[in-house]
Amino acid sequence: MQPRNASHFTSDRVANSKLTKEKISADIAAFESSGGQIEKLGNTPTRKAAGLAEAIAAAAAADSQKQ
Secondary structure, eight states, X not given: OOOOOHHHXXXXXXXXXXXXXXXXXXXHHHHHHTTOOOXXXXXXXXXXXXXXXXXXXXXXXXXXXXX
């Protein structure tokens, strides 16, 4: 049996990802058509503004102590 070349592997991955996208889209459509609701969330900040301000202040204080 001859080994397949790299382009076959790449094209298989692309074909599989398209099938996956189509399957997910179909599953979501079926879920929504049966009355299911999907909550779509926005970006969730990883740091709160107060925590970030405190971190900046602490870093500035530590930097000023070094000098």
